[in-house]
Amino acid sequence: MLSKNNSIVLSKLKFRDHDLIVKCYTEHRGVVSYLLRGVLKSKKGRSKMVYYQELSQLEIEESYKPNQSLQYIKEVKFNYIYKSLHTNIYKSSIVMFLAEILGHVLKEEEKNEDLYHFISAALQYLDNEDTYANFHLLFLLKLTRYLGFQPENLETHYPFFNLETGIFETYNHGVYSVSGENLIVLKQLLGTNFDTLNTIKLSAVRRQEFLSMLLHYFELHLDSFKTPKSLQILNDVFH
Numbered sequence: 001m002l003s004k005n006n007s008i009v010l011s012k013l014k015f016r017d018h019d020l021i022v023k024c025y026t027e028h029r030g031v032v033s034y035l036l037r038g039v040l041k042s043k044k045g046r047s048k049m050v051y052y053q054e055l056s057q058l059e060i061e062e063s064y065k066p067n068q069s070l071q072y073i074k075e076v077k078f079n080y081i082y083k084s085l086h087t088n089i090y091k092s093s094i095v096m097f098l099a100e101i102l103g104h105v106l107k108e109e110e111k112n113e114d115l116y117h118f119i120s121a122a123l124q125y126l127d128n129e130d131t132y133a134n135f136h137l138l139f140l141l142k143l144t145r146y147l148g149f150q151p152e153n154l155e156t157h158y159p160f161f162n163l164e165t166g167i168f169e170t171y172n173h174g175v176y177s178v179s180g181e182n183l184i185v186l187k188q189l190l191g192t193n194f195d196t197l198n199t200i201k202l203s204a205v206r207r208q209e210f211l212s213m214l215l216h217y218f219e220l221h222l223d224s225f226k227t228p229k230s231l232q233i234l235n236d237v238f239h
Helices: 043-052 089-105 113-128 135-147 180-190 194-199 204-221 231-237
Strands: 002-015 019-026 030-036 057-063 072-080 160-162 167-169
Touching: 002 030, 002 043, 002 072, 002 089, 002 113, 019 043, 019 057, 019 113, 030 057, 030 072, 043 072, 057 113, 089 113, 089 135, 089 231, 113 135, 113 194, 135 180, 135 194, 135 204, 160 180, 180 204, 204 231
Parallel strands: none
Antiparallel strands: 002 019, 002 057, 019 030, 057 072, 160 167
């Protein structure tokens, strides 16, 4: 069955000598893996690799068969053409980092159009924005809503945040209680959107410390979540 599906590329993997497996998050089917036969064999095939860069937004005409682990692409074109996301070294380090996280946490083979549109719109914002050093922090924080463990923000005036329960509290309950500078940043980010993110000013050290806390939050709420390998590259670039 041929159908069209908007897709965001999460990762690609060489398969056998000349084939490629591309994992995408799609608008209508959730996570889908596509087998591209012979794409590495010829110059014409390799020229198509430009479509499959991390977090590229594509419109795919697919040959879809239910209960088949690998699907096939008949035609592909860009759904949105990035201006800077893959050419700006700072933005591309964010892309590498977020693609690794999304590739790990997005596993369901069922559609979630709200999540797809959130990711798509956020990436387009990043592509067009000149001030973006804190983008990945807000992106991950907003992503928790779709993954089911968004921090509750009813009692944000309380002096502690519990990473394990995801709620603000009046007392320190031990190792999972957050206070101080990380708590201030959390409250700031919970109260903002991408269009006002540039009002939040953080040093490189503060940004890295908050990101470390945020990744720990993911670890506590997602089974088998691991610190992304690309974290060090991201921290080095934004140091």
